[in-house]
Structures are given as structure tokens and as C-alpha cells.
Amino acid sequence: MHRLLALQKIITTGSFTKAAKELGYTQSSISQAIASLETEFNVKILKRSRTGASLTPAGQKLYPHFQNILRQYTDTKVIADQINGLETGIVKIGAINSLSRYWLPGLIRGFERLHPNIHFTLYQGDYDEIREDIRSGKVDLGFLKPPYTNGFKTSPLKIEQLLAIVPANHPLAKANNVSMTEIYKTFDNIILIPEGSHSSVLEAFNCLDIYPAIRDKIQDDYTVMAMVEAGLGVSFISELMLTNCPFAIKGIPTTPALNHSISLAYQDPANLSIASKRFLEYVESQKADLS
Structure with missing residues (x-):
């Protein structure tokens, strides 16, 4: 599973070096993980350039399936944690500056009171960037306005x-x-x-x-x-x-x-992690109080 985690981190950071630093691995171990993955599937998944690392055409076809495997693994671990009296997970959110400043602090604070072991990663950008982050899987949920929501499931807020x-x-x-x-x-x-x-x-x-x-x-x-x-x-x-x-x-x-x-947009709800589903439900329950 660490090979898929390494691949995901390389895609989100755009760099082997940054991925290694964030995961606490050595750069050589990150490179070995990707080489092992490419050998197993007999296909080139990543290409390197002066601007960083990105998916090859073959990698673009395989990556959504790798994400599903990671998501299933994470959900299985969350269920195991629930059995043991815990509830864990990470929710990745995309939001523009104003919503990050005025909506999210209260929403996250209220949600963490109910689910103290679920944590958040926030990506800020404009609507075009958030739309692309949802499409690529970099974020689970993104705050968008029409027409940027085309092709996504939405919860109007x-x-x-x-x-x-x-x-x-x-x-x-x-x-x-x-x-x-x-x-x-x-x-x-x-x-x-x-x-x-x-x-x-x-x-x-x-x-x-x-x-x-x-x-x-x-x-x-x-x-x-x-x-x-x-x-x-x-x-x-x-x-x-x-x-x-x-x-x-x-x-x-x-x-x-x-x-x-303004809506909360996401891809197929069946592919949302348990933690993200919980947060989506919480935001929907609080939308009357958003100001």
C-alpha cells in the first residue's frame, strides 16, 4: 500500500523530493516504490521533467483505479478504528479565499467536536483550480459556483x-x-x-x-x-x-x-471516503447558519 501512497503524494505535490519529505521517506525509497509499481504492472506510470513529475498517458488511465484501492483501504481502516472505539480519517477540501476565511473555521470546529479524530487538509485556489482538484482527486470536496459544477454531484448551500x-x-x-x-x-x-x-x-x-x-x-x-x-x-x-x-x-x-x-461539489458519492461523507452531511445540516 505504501507504493500507492507514494504515487498519490507525488501527484499531489508534483515532486519526488516533496513527496519523500512529506511522507518521511528517503527519495531513493520513493523512487524504488514507483519503479516496483511500474515493474508489477509492466507500464510506465510517471514521467519526470524539469518542472516536476506527472502521469504518463498510461498512468492517467491507471491512477483513478489506484485511488479507489487507496480509498477502500482507508475506509477499511476507519471501520477497524470504529470497532476499536475510534473514528479517524482525513477530509481534503478545496475553497476560495473568502470561504476559507469565513465559513470553514466554524464548520471545521463544529465537526471536530463531533469527530475529534478526523482531520483536514485545505487547498486554496480560484474556481478553475478547485474544479481541477476535484476532477484529479486532489480534494474530496470543493466549494464551487455554477457553471464550474458541471459534471459533478453538488449540494447547494x-x-x-x-x-x-x-x-x-x-x-x-x-x-x-x-x-x-x-x-x-x-x-x-x-x-x-x-x-x-x-x-x-x-x-x-x-x-x-x-x-x-x-x-x-x-x-x-x-x-x-x-x-x-x-x-x-x-x-x-x-x-x-x-x-x-x-x-x-x-x-x-x-x-x-x-x-x-455556492455548492459543495464532489465526484461520485460512492467514491467519497467515510470521513468526507460525514463532513458533507455535517455541512448540509449547517447550511442554514452559513453567513
């Missing part, structure tokens, strides 16, 4: 509102609501976050036959807020990110309202 953000000293900051048309007329350039919100924003503008020039696309929420504070433009951001906001900006609801739904 919350409809989230996007707010227009402007500098706190801007005339629009006094408004309780602002139209997309007024925003377009007021600002020459619009800053967007490519974590899914830009598609909702552009759709709202386009429905009004407005086609704004986009000055910058910026992934990090805090960079966007800092640039808006500096007067470099306007943006649209999740209301969740404005909780305890450290920047001198103002969030304003828009007309039409900008909303998107």
Missing part, C-alpha cells in the same frame, strides 16, 4: 450576493443602492475578480446592452479591495469578504441584484 465596492470617500459610497448603468457612467474602468464573479457581472451589464472596458483582472480579493481603496476603479465582490473589512471601501447593493449560488 447558499445564494450569495455580490456588492459593488467603491472608495469610502467616493460620492457613490453614500448610496443605499446603485444601478449598473450609473456604475458604468461613473467609472471608466472596472476591476474584476476572476474567481467566478466576473461572469455574473458581465452578464448583468450585457443584459443592459452595456459592454464596459475591463482594466484589470485580479485573482486576490484583498488586492482588489486595496486597489479600489486607492481609487483605481470599481469592483464587485462577495458580501462575505466585506465582513470585518480592513480597507476604506463601501459595499453597495446593485440594480439588478448580482447573486450566485
